[in-house]
Structure formats: structure tokens, C-alpha cells
Amino acid sequence: MSWAASITRPLARVWFVCLPCVSLVSCGSNTPKIPPELLAGGGCDSPNYPNGPFGTEEGDTLADACFQGFRNPAKVSHSSSSLETIAFADYYDPSGSKGYQLILINTAAVWCSACRSEHEGLPQKNQEYGPRGLRILSTLFQDAHRDPATLSDLSTWVKVYSSDYAMVLDPDYQLGAFASAETAPLNLIVDARTMKIEKKLLGDQATVIWPFIDASLAQP
Amino acid sequence: MLGIVGTAPKLSALEPVDVFGAPVAFDITNTSTLSYNVDNRDTRPNQVATHANDDWGLFYNRLNVLANGGAWQAGLRLDNAWFFSSPNPTQIALDLWASRPITEGAAPAPVYFRQKVQEAGVELSNRYINWLYPAKYYFTYASPSLELGLGDVYVAFGRGLVLSLRKMDELASDTTLRGARVTARARADQISLRATAVAGSLNPLRIDPASGRYLGVDSSVTPGFVKLTEAGMPRAVASDFVPDTGDCKTFGTCSYAPDRIFGAQAELSHKSAKLAVQGSRLLRSTPLANDIVRSADRITTGSASFELADLGGHGGAYLEVALQDLQHADRSTPKLDLGQAVYLSVNALFGPLSLLFEGKHYRRFFPLLANVSPLRAREFSMLAASAPPTTEALFIDTAFEGFNTCVSGGRLRADLALSRIVSVYAWAGYYESFAESLANEACRVGKDTRNRVVDTAVGSELRSRDRRSKADISFGSRVDDSDRALPTDNGETQVFYREIYMRHQGTWALGGPFALELQGWHRRRHQTLGGPGVPWSEGDELIGFDYAPHWSVALGFSYDTNPAVPPTYVNGQLGYRLSSDSSLSLFVGQRRGALRCVGGVCRVFPPFEGAALDLTLRF
Numbered sequence: 001m002s003w004a005a006s007i008t009r010p011l012a013r014v015w016f017v018c019l020p021c022v023s024l025v026s027c028g029s030n031t032p033k034i035p036p037e038l039l040a041g042g043g044c045d046s047p048n049y050p051n052g053p054f055g056t057e058e059g060d061t062l063a064d065a066c067f068q069g070f071r072n073p074a075k076v077s078h079s080s081s082s083l084e085t086i087a088f089a090d091y092y093d094p095s096g097s098k099g100y101q102l103i104l105i106n107t108a109a110v111w112c113s114a115c116r117s118e119h120e121g122l123p124q125k126n127q128e129y130g131p132r133g134l135r136i137l138s139t140l141f142q143d144a145h146r147d148p149a150t151l152s153d154l155s156t157w158v159k160v161y162s163s164d165y166a167m168v169l170d171p172d173y174q175l176g177a178f179a180s181a182e183t184a185p186l187n188l189i190v191d192a193r194t195m196k197i198e199k200k201l202l203g204d205q206a207t208v209i210w211p212f213i214d215a216s217l218a219q220p
Numbered sequence: 221m222l223g224i225v226g227t228a229p230k231l232s233a234l235e236p237v238d239v240f241g242a243p244v245a246f247d248i249t250n251t252s253t254l255s256y257n258v259d260n261r262d263t264r265p266n267q268v269a270t271h272a273n274d275d276w277g278l279f280y281n282r283l284n285v286l287a288n289g290g291a292w293q294a295g296l297r298l299d300n301a302w303f304f305s306s307p308n309p310t311q312i313a314l315d316l317w318a319s320r321p322i323t324e325g326a327a328p329a330p331v332y333f334r335q336k337v338q339e340a341g342v343e344l345s346n347r348y349i350n351w352l353y354p355a356k357y358y359f360t361y362a363s364p365s366l367e368l369g370l371g372d373v374y375v376a377f378g379r380g381l382v383l384s385l386r387k388m389d390e391l392a393s394d395t396t397l398r399g400a401r402v403t404a405r406a407r408a409d410q411i412s413l414r415a416t417a418v419a420g421s422l423n424p425l426r427i428d429p430a431s432g433r434y435l436g437v438d439s440s441v442t443p444g445f446v447k448l449t450e451a452g453m454p455r456a457v458a459s460d461f462v463p464d465t466g467d468c469k470t471f472g473t474c475s476y477a478p479d480r481i482f483g484a485q486a487e488l489s490h491k492s493a494k495l496a497v498q499g500s501r502l503l504r505s506t507p508l509a510n511d512i513v514r515s516a517d518r519i520t521t522g523s524a525s526f527e528l529a530d531l532g533g534h535g536g537a538y539l540e541v542a543l544q545d546l547q548h549a550d551r552s553t554p555k556l557d558l559g560q561a562v563y564l565s566v567n568a569l570f571g572p573l574s575l576l577f578e579g580k581h582y583r584r585f586f587p588l589l590a591n592v593s594p595l596r597a598r599e600f601s602m603l604a605a606s607a608p609p610t611t612e613a614l615f616i617d618t619a620f621e622g623f624n625t626c627v628s629g630g631r632l633r634a635d636l637a638l639s640r641i642v643s644v645y646a647w648a649g650y651y652e653s654f655a656e657s658l659a660n661e662a663c664r665v666g667k668d669t670r671n672r673v674v675d676t677a678v679g680s681e682l683r684s685r686d687r688r689s690k691a692d693i694s695f696g697s698r699v700d701d702s703d704r705a706l707p708t709d710n711g712e713t714q715v716f717y718r719e720i721y722m723r724h725q726g727t728w729a730l731g732g733p734f735a736l737e738l739q740g741w742h743r744r745r746h747q748t749l750g751g752p753g754v755p756w757s758e759g760d761e762l763i764g765f766d767y768a769p770h771w772s773v774a775l776g777f778s779y780d781t782n783p784a785v786p787p788t789y790v791n792g793q794l795g796y797r798l799s800s801d802s803s804l805s806l807f808v809g810q811r812r813g814a815l816r817c818v819g820g821v822c823r824v825f826p827p828f829e830g831a832a833l834d835l836t837l838r839f
Contacts, residue, residue, distance in 0.1 A: 032311045038333040056342070057470040068325035080324065110709075111784065113750030114621065117658040120707065144753035146264045146784045148323045160707050169325035172266050172332055176339040179595050180269045201510045202594050204621075204659040208510055208553060215552040 046089030050195050056178045062105075062188070062195045064089045065175075067139060069168025070158065078155035086168050091135050093192045100192035101133030102216055104209070107175055107186045109142035110153055115185040118204040119161040125210065126165045132217045135192070136165035141173045142181065148172070189213060234839055239289065247286040248839040249801070253429065254279050255832035256305070261786040262813065262827050265321050268339045271312045273431065273826055276348055277305040280429045282355070291363060297356040301427045301434075306348035309340035309461070341461030346473040346596060347432045351454045355425055356396060367403040372396035375418050377485045377498035378525045380607040381542040381561055381585070385422075391816060391823045392430070395590075395603065397481055398423040398449040414487045421449045421478040422590055428599045430825055435597055441468040441477035441505045450478060469506050475597035477505045479590060481605060492530035498523055500588070502605065508593040512556070512661040513586045518547040521588070521606070523561075535568040535575075544585055556662055559584035563609050564630075572637040578611035579630030584663040586625050602822055610820035612649060612675060615741075617817040618698055618717060622655035623671075624820060626663035629653075631675065641683050645694075649675040657702045657716050657749065670703040671716055684729070691726035706748055718746040718755075737764035737774070756782040760812065770797050778812040785813070785827070801838035807831065 044066040054063035066087040076082040093100040106122075108115035119138070126136050140149045140157055148171030158167050179186040179202060187209055189199040199212055236243035256277040263270045281300040286293065313336035317329065326332070358371035375397055377383045387394040399420015406413045426435045436456035439447075458464035462472035485498035499522035507515045523542035530536055544559035562581040567574065587604040594601035610616065610624055611631050629651030637643040654660055654669040679694025700717035721743040728736045742759035745751075758781065764774035771794075778789040791809025798804065813827035 032308060032314055034310065034314070034333075038314075038317065038330050040330045042328040042330045055470075057465075057472065059470055066327070083325070111750055111752065113747070114659070116707075116749045120658070142264075144751075144784075146267070148265050148321060151324050156709050160709060169323075171321075171323040171325055172327050172335070174327060174335055176266075176268055177335065177342055180343070180598060181264075181267050182269065183594060183598050199510060200595070203511060205511055206659045207512050207556075207661040208515065211554045212552040 044087045044089060046087055046092075049089045049092055056197075056200075058197050058200050060197055062088060062190055062197055067168035067170055067174070069139075069154065069166060070163075071166050072164060073158035073167050074162070074164040078151075078158060080151055083151070083169075086137070086166055088137075088190075088195065091137065091190075091192055092195055094194070096193065098192075099133055100135050102135070102198070102213060103188075103190040103192050104134060104136045104213065105175075105188040105190060106136065106138040107170070107179075107184050108138055108140050108157070109146070109181070109184050110140070110144045110149065110157070111142060111146055112184045114204040116161075118185055118206070119157075119163070121206065123162050123164050129210075129213060129217060130165075133192075134213060134217060138163070138165065138167050139170035139175060140167060141170040141175075141184075146181075189216070242289055244287050244289045247284075247288070249284040249836065250839075251282045251284075251834070251836045252279070253281075253832060253834050255429075255830060257828060257830040260810075260813075260827040260829040263319075264784075265319060266316060266336075268312060268316065268336060268343050271315055272307055272340060272343045272347065275305065275307055276303060276432055278303055278429060278432060280427070292359065292361045294359045295357065296354060298352070299355040299425070299427060300352045301429070301432075302350050303348040303432060306432070307340075307344065309337055309344055312340040313337040338461060341459065342472060345459040345462040346434055346436055346456070346475060349434060349454075349457065351427060351434060353426060353454055354452050356394070356423070365405050367401075369401040370399075372398050372423055373401040373418065373420070375401065375416075375483060377483060377500070378496065378523055378540050378542075379538070379563055379565075379609050381540060381563065381609070382498045382521045382523050383418075383481070383483050383500045383588075383605060384607040385605060388818055388821060390818050391821060393425070393603075393821070393823065395422065395424040395605070397421070399445075399481075410490055412489045414485075414489070416483075416485045416487075418481070418483045421446050421480050422605055423449065423478070424476075424590065424600065424603050426454045426476075430828070431599045433597055433599050435476035435592065435600055436473050437476050437478065438464075438466075438468050438471055438474045440466060440471075441474070441591075443505065446478050446480065446505070467506070469508065472596060475508070475593045475600070477508055477591040479504055479588075479605065481588075492528060492536070494525075494527040494529070496525045496527075498525070500606075502588050504591050506591075508591055509595070511589075512546070512553070513589045514591060515548060515550060515553060516546040517549045519586075519588055520545045520547075521559075531568070534570070535566065537567075538565040539563070542585065546586070554662070556584050559586065561585040561608060563611075565609075565611075574635045576633045576635075577630060578609065580609065580611050581628045582608065582624065583626055583665075584661070599824065602824075604821075607819065607821050612820070613647070613677065613696075614819050615723075615817065616675070616698075616820075617815050617822060618700070618719060619653075619820070620656050620717070621658075622660065623651075623653045626655040626660060626665070627651055627653040629673070641685060642680065644678070644680045646678040647676065649673070651675070656700075657704075657706065667703040671700055672703070673698065673700045675699075679723075686729075688729035688735075689727060691724070691728075693724040693726075694722070696721050696723070708748055709753070713748055715746070715748055717748070720744050733766075733768040735766040735768070737766065738762070752782045752784055756780070758782065758812075764793075771795070772797075776809070776811075778810075780812060786810075789827075799838070801836070803834075803836050805834045807834075 044064045049064050068083045091103045143153045187201045234246045236245045259274045279302040283298045286295040356372040361368045375385045397420040401418045403416040438456045442450045456474035465471045468474035480503040483500035487496040502519040521544045525540035527538045540563045542561040560583045564579045567576045588606040590603035592600045631649030633647035635645040651673040653671045656671045675698045677696030682691045698719040702716045705712035723741045725739040740761040746755040760778045762776045766772045774793040776791040789810035789812045793807050795805040808831045811828040
């Protein structure tokens with residue numbers, strides 16, 4: 001037996017004996033204490049919205065969420081005085097009285113190249129599919145340094161991309177349960193009559209998104 | 221090129237054992253990693269994922285056992301991950317709340333807290349979970365005319381356009397086909413024929429030790445034969461945040477549905493000429509993502525290739541032409557035209573000068589992306605069963621988005637040996653991609669979709685006369701312009717990407733058992749869409765000192781002026797070689813997060829801070 005083997009083999013025995021010890025280290029738990037102010041209620045308080053259970057997968061009902069933003073950036077000044085509260089509930093149209101059939105909920109970040117290329121084409125799509133019952137709601141959640149997006153970022157964004165659909169700020173990244181921020185953009189296609197998620201896509205998937213929307217809007 | 225998992229070059233570590241009257245040699249290798257990740261400084265406000273990768277510890281063990289009985293071999297790789305420490309979703313939400321910046325448009329605190337607990341719960345539902353599973357197992361039989369493989373096999377047909385399943389140590393990737401492979405050979409005079417057939421399900425490594433994430437399957441995506449190949453593999457598990465819906469498509473921790481792959485190749489050789497045809501068919505069960513490739517239920521790819529390995533002693537040439545068809549069961553997904561790919565490689569030798577030209581022309585030609593949910597397991601999102609050649613330098617990581625799926629271009633490299641110790645090289649590449657600055661799966665070719673890329677480099681290699689010392693230094697640039705004007709915050713531009721860089725690598729024998737190693741890559745980059753919005757610099761430098769035959773020590777330093785990440789990283793590494801096959805190494809410090817690519821196959825490595833102890837023992 002070489003001197004190296006004489007070291008290696010006893011070391012291996014010690015190593016295998018020690019393996020179970022490592023797993024024992026993992027035992028134990030610690031439950032963090034939650035301050036009472038975080039356990040209060042609160043939410044969008046939209047009276048007319050489908051009941052849960054809510055979820056984040058295709059086929060699930062989308063939980064309501066509220067944002068501050070511009071409902072139509074093309075028609076207002078891009079200052080804080082023009083900000084209004086916009087909720088998913090605003091697009092809920094069970095009877096079809098608002099003329100909404102589908103909602104495209106999209107996330108965007110200033111650092112995200114796919115988000116930028118996607119928004120280049122959104123105004124044209126909004127013009128094309130808006131009259132047929134599509135509503136677009138895009139949430140801007142981070143700036144170029146991956147810090148929370150600000151009103152200044154939102155104002156610049158809607159100007160650069162001539163956004164004529166709802167653009168809101170989401171500095172908290174409320175849609176985080178649907179997809180991690182680094183996988184942006186997220187696209188959710190939601191049935192406005194039921195608020196059920198019809199399609200959930202990552203990335204700029206124009207080849208898939210728009211034929212699906214076109215086919216869905218063609219259905220009665 | 222075909223291979224079998226874990227084939228060891230020599231089998232002399234353990235004495236042969238008599239099994240049914242025949243000698244069988246066993247080779248056992250065990251690699252263990254004990255690591256602890258502290259706060260890796262990537263924390264961003266309101267972002268769960270940047271907290272979920274802090275303060276966790278892992279013991280990761282890989283046991284390889286190989287039995288060799290001459291004509292047959294059998295092997296097993298058993299992987300074991302024990303997470304002895306992991307983050308808590310409530311604590312993550314509390315930490316985020318405590319450091320939450322005051323911003324316009326923010327949600328009320330209780331709403332924020334509930335959302336972040338839920339988000340952290342979902343994020344952690346398939347991370348930091350203990351598993352013990354048979355990562356690879358195989359049995360092979362080989363004779364001059366027949367090779368048979370059962371279990372995990374590697375497959376690469378042609379240059380990877382049709383099928384490419386192999387191990388890439390640089391990316392810690394090891395993807396195989398779990399099933400069967402048969403190769404038959406026949407020879408008459410100077411003509412030889414080889415036929416290969418493979419069938420099985422795709423089997424990537426299921427645990428990513430860099431993130432603690434695993435790939436889980438459930439019974440809805442493991443029907444029939446796949447139930448057998450997935451026996452003992454990690455399963456999707458329900459948690460307080462992720463209910464078991466019984467359907468992988470909606471089960472939040474079900475992140476993988478194994479693809480079934482069938483392939484065949486026939487190869488006819490005469491002297492240095494080789495003609496081959498190869499094809500593969502990928503069949504998906506439930507598609508777990510909606511992009512155009514992963515949502516395809518069936519992908520058929522076929523190619524014909526011709527190789528002249530020797531052009532009269534002056535080089536060689538290789539040509540491969542491929543077609544690809546994507547079929548979608550979902551009627552709303554548009555039917556794409558047939559994908560096409562042409563790849564050409566010619567190398568020529570003229571004394572001290574050697575030239576290599578590689579060209580490509582791809583239209584709607586996609587890598588066979590594995591059926592992984594990028595939403596639930598983003599770390600595995602680049603897993604693929606094929607790797608169309610890029611024709612670029614191996615390390616290039618700046619072919620953005622769908623660059624290689626709709627592209628034409630090529631690269632010419634020249635190497636000139638000036639003397640026995642000095643050689644110089646240079647390359648120039650030109651590419652036109654139509655799927656880089658915008659999504660263009662249909663590969664619509666025109667000025668409104670085109671990016672023009674010029675990639676150049678020059679370098680020099682020096683070697684000492686005794687070959688014990690060497691140095692390689694190169695300088696390169698990449699100029700990537702879009703034909704259409706790109707809207708930015710500061711107006712329109714056609715500049716899509718710019719980079720200049722310097723790479724170097726060297727080893728100096730210092731006399732006796734001592735040697736010095738130095739390697740680095742320093743880059744100045746500018747990315748118009750995405751990125752930090754301003755040009756930035758980044759780089760890595762590693763200096764190592766070897767004291768043969770046992771000790772090595774290295775110090776690493778990295779920097780990054782991108783404001784979104786920490787500016788500096790420092791680390792130290794200490795190694796001790798117990799024998800030629802056994803070693804112990806310790807890494808302590810910080811490592812920059814980065815996208816690493818090898819020949820167009822890329823993987824995102826998250827930033828690491830902490831300590832890692834590796835022990836490899838071969839018996």
C-alpha cells in the first residue's frame with residue numbers, strides 16, 4: 001500500500017462515519033415573531049370580485065391587487081397628481097357590460113431587455129386588439145439598478161414607448177408569487193369574465209401570446 | 221461520438237474480485253462538498269429571491285462505483301444532498317419589511333407582508349430539500365462489432381444539431397439519455413459502416429448545488445416507460461404554500477417532465493471520408509412552459525453530414541445540413557415553417573500557418589430545450605438535448621436572446637507559429653442575427669429585425685523550450701448594431717452591444733517544485749437594452765502558487781462596476797493532493813455571479829459568499 005493510500009483509506013472511513021453527524025446538525029427550528037401591525041387586514045377592498053381560492057397557476061383565479069399608475073398614459077400628464085389607483089378588479093367584467101374579454105397583465109423592469117423589446121410593439125397591439133375586448137395592464141417594478149421603480153422611471157417609460165394602455169408602478173413587486181423578478185417579463189392572460197388565468201408565460205413570447213389572444217377573442 | 225457515463229481511463233485502484241469465475245475490477249470514487257453560504261450581497265429591496273439565497277448550508281455527496289468485467293461494465297452514481305441550514309419564509313418577509321424603502325405606489329404593510337410570506341414560501345418549496353437518488357446508472361457490453369448500453373448513455377450525433385447529450389464539467393452539467401443504446405459495426409475492405417439507435421428519457425442532474433434547487437417530477441408526467449426511468453428520482457412535494465394538484469402543469473413544485481427521445485444514426489466511412497445521416501424525435505408529455513419550443517409536443521430533427529478528415533495533409537472539412545419540425549397540439553400556437561440549418565467547418569494547414577473557417581446559416585432552428593418549468597426552476601431553464609454550433613469562440617456569452625436560432629455568418633481564425641516558442645493568432649467573425657434584439661421565433665428576415673455583429677480578436681502564445689512554462693494573452697472586441705432604431709431613455713440609437721476585453725492565462729515554472737499561475741479576463745461592456753444603462757467594467761484575476769506534488773494556494777479578485785451588483789470580490793483557495801486521484805480543497809471568500817458559456821451552452825451561476833470544502837477520494 002502506498003503512503004497516499006495509507007492516508008486516503010482511513011480518511012475515507014472517518015468521512016463516511018461523519019456523514020450522519022452532518023444531518024443531525026440540521027435538526028432544530030426557529031419560528032420568527034410577527035409584529036401585530038403586520039397581522040391586520042387590508043387589501044383592495046373591491047366589493048365585486050370573484051371569491052377565492054386564488055392561485056398563481058393556469059386555471060387558478062387571480063387574486064385582486066391594487067397599484068398606483070396611469071390608466072391611459074397617453075391622455076394624462078406623467079406627474080404624481082395624475083396617479084390613480086388601478087386594481088385588477090377594475091377589469092373584472094362578468095356580464096360583459098364593460099366590453100372586456102381578456103386582460104393581458106405584463107411585468108416590466110428598466111434593466112430587462114426582453115421587456116423593452118416587448119413594449120416596443122405593445123401600443124400597436126393595443127390599437128389592434130383593444131376594440132375587440134383586450135385590456136393591457138403593465139406593471140413597472142424595477143429600475144436600471146434593480147431598485148424599486150419610481151414615478152420618474154414610470155414617466156420615462158411611458159414616454160419612450162408611447163404607452164397607450166394602463167401602466168402602473170409596482171415597487172413592491174406584488175406579482176412575485178407568479179414569477180421571480182429575474183425571469184421578467186411575465187405575461188398573464190386572464191379571462192375578464194371569471195378572472196381565471198388562461199395562460200402564463202415568461203419572456204417576450206410574441207409568437208405564442210398574440211395568436212392565443214386572437215383566437216380567444218374570436219370566441220363568442 | 222458516443223460514450224458511457226463514468227468510464228474511467230484506468231481501473232487499478234482496487235484489487236480485482238472474482239465474480240462467477242471471472243475477474244472484476246472495481247473503481248470507487250467519492251466526492252463530497254461541505255459548503256455554507258452567507259449573505260452574498262445581492263440583496264435588493266422587495267425581492268424575495270435575493271434573500272432566499274443567503275444563509276444556507278449543504279453537504280453534497282457524489283458516490284461513483286464502476287465495475288469492469290472486460291467486455292462489460294456496470295456503474296452507479298449516487299447523489300446525496302443534505303441541507304443542514306436553510307432560510308425561513310416568514311423571516312425573509314420580515315427582513316424585507318424591515319428594510320423596505322418608502323416609495324410611491326407601495327402596498328399597505330400587512331398586504332405586503334402576506335404577499336412576501338407567500339412568495340418566499342413558494343420560492344423555498346423546491347429549494348433546500350434533502351434528496352438521495354441514483355443520478356446515473358448503466359450497464360454496457362462492448363465487442364468489436366456490437367456495443368450495447370442500458371441505463372444512462374451519452375449521445376452526440378454530428379456536431380450537436382440533432383442530439384447532444386454530454387458531460388460538461390465547466391458548467392457542472394451532466395445530462396444523459398436513460399434508456400438503451402445499440403451500436404453495430406461492419407467492415408469490408410476500406411469501407412466501414414456504423415449504425416446506432418438510442419431510445420429513452422432525458423436525465424439531467426436533478427440538484428443544482430449552486431442554488432439548492434431541485435427538479436421534481438410527479439406521477440402525471442411519468443407514464444409507462446418513464447415511470448421506470450424515474451424510479452427513485454426526486455419528486456415534487458407539497459408544502460404549506462404549494463398544494464399537490466395531481467397535475468404537474470399546475471403543481472407548483474413539479475418542475476420537470478422527462479422528454480422521451482428516439483434517435484438513430486448511420487455512418488459510412490471510406491478512408492478519411494465519412495458520410496452520415498442522423499435523426500431524432502423528441503416527444504413531450506405535459507408541456508410545462510408556453511414558449512414555442514417547450515410547448516411543442518413533438519420535435520423532429522434530421523441531418524446529413526459529410527466529413528473529409530484529411531485533405532491531402534493540408535486540413536479537413538465538415539458539412540452538415542439539418543431540418544427541424546415543431547408540432548404543437550395546442551391549435552392556437554402558430555405552425556412554424558420547417559427549420560433549417562447549415563454548418564460548415566474547413567481547416568487548412570500551410571506550414572506554420574493554419575486557418576479555420578466555421579460558418580452557419582440557421583433559420584427557425586432551435587436547441588431541443590428540455591421540458592423544464594422556467595417559472596419554478598429557472599436555474600435549469602437552459603437545459604437542452606442539442607447544442608447547435610455557434611462557430612464563435614468557446615467563451616463567448618454575448619449572443620443574446622434567440623441570437624443563434626435565426627442567424628447567418630461565420631468566423632475565420634488564423635494561427636501562425638513564428639518559432640518554436642512564439643505563435644500569434646487572430647480571428648474575425650461576422651454575423652447577421654434576426655432574433656437578438658426582439659423576439660422572432662418565426663425568423664422573419666428583414667432590416668427591422670436584423671442585428672449585425674462583428675467579433676474580432678488577436679492574441680499570442682508563448683511557450684518555454686521545455687514546455688513547462690506558457691503564456692497566452694488576447695485582446696478582443698464585439699460590435700453589435702441593430703438596423704432598426706432602438707428606443708432608449710436618452711433617445712434612439714442603433715448601438716445594441718459593445719465590448720472590448722483582454723484575456724490571459726499563464727504558467728511559469730519557478731524552478732524545483734514551484735510554479736506560478738495567473739489567469740484573468742477583463743471586460744468593458746455596454747448594453748443598450750437592459751443592463752445598467754451605462755457602460756461598465758468587470759473582470760476576474762486569479763493568481764495561484766503550486767508546490768508540487770501536493771500543495772496549491774490561490775488568491776482571486778473580481779470587480780464589477782455595474783451598480784446593480786457589489787463592486788469587489790475576494791477569495792482564497794487552498795488545495796492538497798493526497799494522490800493523483802484524491803484531493804482536498806478549501807475555498808473561502810466571495811465569487812461573482814455570472815453567466816458562463818462553453819460553446820454556446822450557458823448557465824447562470826449565482827454569486828457565492830462563504831466557504832466550501834471539497835474532498836475527492838478514489839479507492
